[in-house]
Amino acid sequence: MNKKFIRVLGLGVGLFLAGSLSVNAQKVSFNGERLSLKQAFEKIESVSKYKIAYNTSQLDVNKQVVLNQKNQDVLQILSDLLKGTNCVYQVNDNYIVITLKDDEKVKKIKGTIKDSAGEPIIGANVILKGDATVGSITDIDGNFDLSVPSNATLQVSYIGYNTQDVPVGNKSFLNITLKEDTETLDEVVVVGYGSQKKVNVIGSIASVDSKALESRAVPDVSNMLTGQMSGVTITQESGNPGQDAGTIRIRGVGSFGATPSPLVLVDGLPGSLSDLTPADIDNISVLKDASSAAIYGSRAANGVILVTTKKGKEGKARIIYNGSVGMSQATELPELAHSYEYAEFYNKAIGTETYTPEMIQKYRDGSDPDNYADEMYLDDLLGGHALQTKHELSVSGGTEKVQYMVSLGYLRQNGLLDNNYYNRYNARVNLGAELAKNLKLQVRLSGMTSDRHEPSTPGSLDIGGFKGIISNAVRFPGLTPTYLQNGEVGLGPKLQGTPVAWVDCASSYREDYDKFKNNIELSYQPIDGLTLKILGGYNYTLSHVRHYRCDMILTGDKSTGPSTLSDEMKRTVYKTFQAVADYNKSFGKHNLAALVGYTWEDEGQRTLSGSRNNFPSDDVPFLGAGGADGQTNGGGGYDWAIQSVFGRLTYNYDQRYLFETTMRYDGSSRFPTDSKYGFFPSLAAGWRISEEQFWKENENLSFINNLKLKASYGILGNNNIGNYPYQSVYSLGQEQNYVFGGVYTQGAAVTTYVDPGLKWERTRTTDVGIETAFFNNKLTFNASYFYRKTTDVLYKPAASYSSIFGLSVSQVNTGELENKGWEFEIGHQNTIGKFHYHINGNFSIIDNKVLTLGMGNVTQNNGMVGNGSDLFIGYPMQMFYGYKTDGVFLTDDEVGDWYDQTAIAKGSKAGDIRYVDITGDGKVTPDDKTFLGSRIPKYTFGLNFGGEYKGFDFSVLLQGVAKVKGMLSVYAGHAFYQEGNIQKWQMENCWNVQQDNRYPEYPRLEIMSNAGSNNTLTSDFWVLDASFLKVRNVQLGYTLPEHIVKKFGSTGMRFYVSLDNPLTFKGYRKGWDPENTSNNGQYYPTMSTYTLGLTLKF
CATH class of the missing domain: 2.170.130.10 (TonB-dependent receptor, plug domain)
Incomplete structure (x- = not known):
């Protein structure tokens, strides 16, 4: 409801004064001030005898006016000020009352809204056009009543019907019939x-x-x-x-x-x-x-x-700007031990007092940080916040003959690590022009340039860049300082500095990309229904990767190794030509569409690289500045091409019976001559039952707007096999050298068997589904079942085949797998009063299964057939293969009463994991390994919902997966691995001899070597449920009313607050994201981002 403000001084008396009282004209002057209408009234009151009353719901008192009158009558000034408004003034003695004109005065209007069948529409929106704050909704009988100006126009809307404008005129009752919205059907x-x-x-x-x-x-x-x-x-x-x-x-x-x-x-x-x-x-x-x-x-x-x-x-130029600024932080981080906690638990794990009470106290109180530090490397690196900004600007418009869209974009994404950020610049120009009758041109030009920066490790410490830095921040306990009290760099755990020092040093990794993508399309329509198109495309990519590792000097002048720089440039050019003929024609109820085309594509890449060591300064990291000793250079490239012909024939009768067939014939240079070409067809049919006459005539089925059954079958290919894997390659090296004539000679030999008959992987897909819509498309539901069988899967056979061929064996087409499942989608939208909302959900069930590995089929002793690690016939890919467990031993005596597990875990003791004998032979051996789950989720789901009310809008997006497994190992999963750190959850939930806990979250503590221990075998003790539900996005926005933004020359202004990844619900290990498949802590955490944004339209 509008707030009404009425200014009255003695109005209650003045309105009833006799109109015969005379008023002498009064003249005033003003000196050119620009101010609001409200301020103008106040100025007039201050220099005259009048008091002015008005209603803010009838008059925009924020309208800007200019007072520049000289010795002019007050009433004339008022007349000028009210020009262009719907108001007039009335004078009663010293009081002036501003009211609506007679044709603007409020009147009560009633009416009924029905559909084309004469049925009342419940909940239809009826608003005053131009002022959405004045409105009503229809009741159960389709009735409404509303008070509006007599010259008003009502805007009537309802989901599934066309919006209709209805002038009020001199009527007091309106009978309105809404027509069904066929736009959804025409989408x-x-x-x-x-x-x-x-x-x-x-x-x-x-x-x-x-x-x-x-x-x-x-x-x-x-x-x-x-x-x-x-x-x-x-x-x-x-x-x-x-x-x-x-x-x-x-x-x-x-x-x-x-x-x-x-x-x-x-x-x-x-x-x-x-x-x-x-x-x-x-x-x-x-x-x-x-x-x-x-x-x-x-x-x-x-x-x-x-x-x-x-x-x-x-239309005229339309300008849209969207800008945002956000703050990001890690969604979660593992909580690692303080130094004193590490020392205490290390003593427990090793069983001796390696760290004395005096040492532990020094770690605790920080009295000697140079020798007894308490560093938190991971928190120092990833525990902060990062700023993110984004700006997008577009201009679009055109005439009947020429249309354009021009856009610019900039993204700055800062990382949590120092010297870690990403810049991306985008530009795009899309032009459309009618060159002549039936001849059109489309030009699409785009460019993207980016630079990405990461910290790296110093000198000879090459541990995988930033991933190695993060992994070691998880691994190393904070016992050694990053910097000493005198400012020197500490030696670190391995006499190479700490992960924090590595990030702070001059080492860096930079990756630059310049990409330009252009295509021009010309279309001509020689006859009605036939369109001929040709398209030429050219993509150019230039990349530059520079990796510099400095020589960091630690305390005592210890060097981490010579500085090194590697530099690599890549230039990639892609070209394509397409020619397409598209014919669409209707003959009565027969609708036919036919398309044929030809494409040619070509891509080539050239690479140049080099490296040098011993740079005199970190300020000149260019190859020419490095020493010549140990320098390297390299280069390479590739070329591939593909050409194809394709076609599609689509037919429907009366939009009831639907048929479509598609084909494509591809030829790729990546395959040998005999299998260079592949044919990929499909066939589909559908039946829109809801368009049948018997359906339309059945009133009991009228609430179902659309019911379609559909089915399809086809064959698809996969040529993503790399370039020319069927070609034999000669190897050079010491093993190929030989002595000939008493002279040691360099030789070359084929050391890998390649399949000269390599061919396409083929996927045969069957799909059946149903699509429905109810209640004028307010509710939709779709369901599909699919079956995908992939044959001729490329696979590298088991090593045992090398003894047969005398060579290692490259990939051959020997595998088969299947993916099958169900998909469900449901959507609902509606309007209740002035509140519009929508809800959309989806749910999928996907079963992945390996059918055969062909030459890779190896029967294990337990009868399972596969490669012995993650691929087994009858099971999904990316599976975990290991042991079942039943808690831990509570005492040493229990070990002898359990299955004999010495074959896999010698010397088990209290607190160690009890492995289960599943073969029934009374002992636990590698034959007892079995399927423990897969990293591929069986269930995936998403839900998004939102609404709009009086300029406010909100939306929420949820997403999750279920029946999926994950595992943490080495530094991320095992305490004291290679004398690494320990996490809080391990300290709090490890087995304790003083507790009678058969099923702790962590077994007994022990110091582990790189080989692990009895307790680190892959088992269901470590393979965990990685299901999760994530709140992916929450957004709240407000769009300013049109009459306000018009004052700024804008057609729209929206402010919004957005939260990305704010919450995760899971049962996984504390501090670890179940979505990440890395099991060793070598990953950059995903971000939670909180954003403020503005969208402006002109």
């Missing part, structure tokens, strides 16, 4: 090389529009898709700036030989989601089954992601 979905009406699509396609990506602080677009679609699993395993992209798997993991990643196409050309700024994206479509993806043939076995960028539209 278009992007498919391969075109688009189709959503209701006619038979394939399994999921879509996300630009609205779902707006205002998210997540830097990488891939992570914005998390939880949004069924059958699509996205795993984010790192929060490192510039390397925090999610790993995308569509309907399971499709290969254990070739890369199982989906094909990503941006405006028809191969691209990366990580290179995009969200503001440029109009739509993302994910093609999940063979019917939708087969048109991409040999690269579609693991799904296809189609990204369509925004285009300009006819």
Whole structure:
């Protein structure tokens, strides 16, 4: 409701004074002040005898005016001020009352809203057009009443119906009939090389529009898709700036030989989601089954992601700015021991007083930090906050003949480590022009440049860059200082400094990318229904990687080794040409679409690298400044090409009976001559039962708007096998050298057997599904069952085959696997009064199973057939293979009463893990290993919901997985591994001889070597449930009313607060993210980000 403010001085008396009282004209002067209407009234009151009363719900008193009158009558000034408003004034003696004009005066209006069948619509919105704060909703009989100005126009809306404007005029009662909204039925979905009406699509396609990506602080677009679609699993395993992209798997993991990643196409050309700024994206479509993806043939076995960028539209220039600033922190970190805690528990683990009480007290009180430090390396490195900023600006518009969209984007993502940040700059120009009648041109130009920075280790300490730094921050106890009291660098645990010192030194890793992607498309429509298109694309990528490791000097002038620099440049050029003919025609109720095309693609890369040592200064890290001793140089490159012909035939009768067939014939240079070409077809059919006449005539079924059954089958390929793996390669080395004629001669030999008949991996996919919509599309439900069988999977056979061939054996097409499962999606949207809300959920069940390894089939002693580690026939990939357990021994005497487990764990004692004999032979041996679970989740789910009310909006996105396993080992899972650190959960939950706890979270403490111990064997003691539910995003926004933003020349202004990854619900180890598959602590934690943002439109 509007707040009404009425200023009255003696108004109660003045309004009833006789109008015959005379008022003498009064003249006043002003000197050109610019002020609000309210301030102008106050000025007039201060220099005249009048008191002015008004109602703020009828008059915008914040309107800016200018008082510049000279010796002018007050009433004339008032008349001028009220021009352009809907108000007039009335004078009663010394009082002036401002009211609405007669045609603006409020009147009560009643009415009824019904549908085309004459049924009342309950809950329809009725608002005053131009002022959404004045409104009502219809009751159970479709009735409403409202007080509005007599010249008002009402805006009537309801989910599933077209919005309608109704002038009030001189009526007091309105009968309004709303028409069903057919736009939902006409909604278009992007498919391969075109688009189709959503209701006619038979394939399994999921879509996300630009609205779902707006205002998210997540830097990488891939992570914005998390939880949004069924059958699509996205795993984010790192929060490192510039390397925090999610790993995308569509309907399971499709290969254990070739890369199982989906094909990503941006405006028809191969691209990366990580290179995009969200503001440029109009739509993302994910093609999940063979019917939708087969048109991409040999690269579609693991799904296809189609990204369509925004285009300009006819109309005046539209400017949109979106800016945000956020603060990030680690979602969680393991809590490590203080030095005094480490010392106390180390004594318990080793059974002697290695650390005396006096030493432990010094660690505790910090009295001698140079010799008894209490450092927390991990907290110092990753326990802080990082700033993140993002700016996106776009301008779009055009005429009937030419449309344009120009955008700029900038992202600055700081990391938790020092000298750890990422900059990305984006620019895009999309132009559309009608060159002549039926001849159109599309030009898409985009560029992205980025620089990513990480700290690194000094000198000869090469432990894997920042990952090694983090891993060692988990590993090392904080017993040694990073810096001494005199400022010198401490020796550290291994006489090489500490992880904190490594980050602080001049060592660095920098990665620069410059990417330019351009394509030009020309389309011509020679006859009605036929469109001919040609497209040429050119992508250019230049990358530069520079890795510098300084010579860090520790206390006592100890050097960590000579400074080194490695430099690598890569230039990659991709070119493509596409020609497509697309024909669409309707003959009565017969609708036909045919598409044929040809594509050619070529990519080449050239690499140049070099390295040098002993640089005179950290300030000149250029190759030319290094010493020549030990210098190296290298180079290389590759080229590949693919050409294809493809086609699609689509037919529907009366939008009831739907048929589609697709084919693609690919030829790739990566394969040998006899298997260079592959044919990939698909066939699909659908039936929209809801369009049948018997359905439409049945009133009991009228609440079901859409019911479609669909099925498809097709064959897809996978050519992500690397370049020319069928070619034999000669090896050079000492083993190949020989003596000939008494002379030692360098030789070359083929040392690896390669399969000259290498061929495509093929995936045969079957998909059946149902799509439904209820209550004028307010409720939707879709379900699908899919079965994917991949054959000819590339696999490197067991080592035993090397003895047969006399050579090591490279990959051959010997494997088979399957992915099958169910997908469910449900959506609901509605409007209650002025509150509009939506709820969308998805749930997937995916079973992954290895069917055969072919030459890799090795029967274990326990009867399981597989490679002996993570691939076994009849089980999912990425499985854990180990022992079942039953708690720990409580006493040494219990060891003798248990199964004989000396074959795997000699010298077991109280507190050690009890391994279970599953073969029943009375002892525990490697034959008792079994399946313990898989890193591939069986269940994935997502839920997003939100609403809007009077300018306020909110949204929440939840995502999770279930029936999935994870494991922590070495430094992350085992205390005192290689005399490493101990975590709080291990201290609090380890076995204690004084406690009668058969099932502790951690067995007895012990000091472990690199080989581990009896208690570190892979078993269900360490393989844990990695299920989780994450709150991926919470957002609250407020859009200012239109009449306010107009004063700033804006058409829209929204403020928002966004929280990404604020909460995780799990049963995994404290401090560790179950989403990360690293088991040794060598990973960068994912980030929780809190963002403030602004969106401006002009």
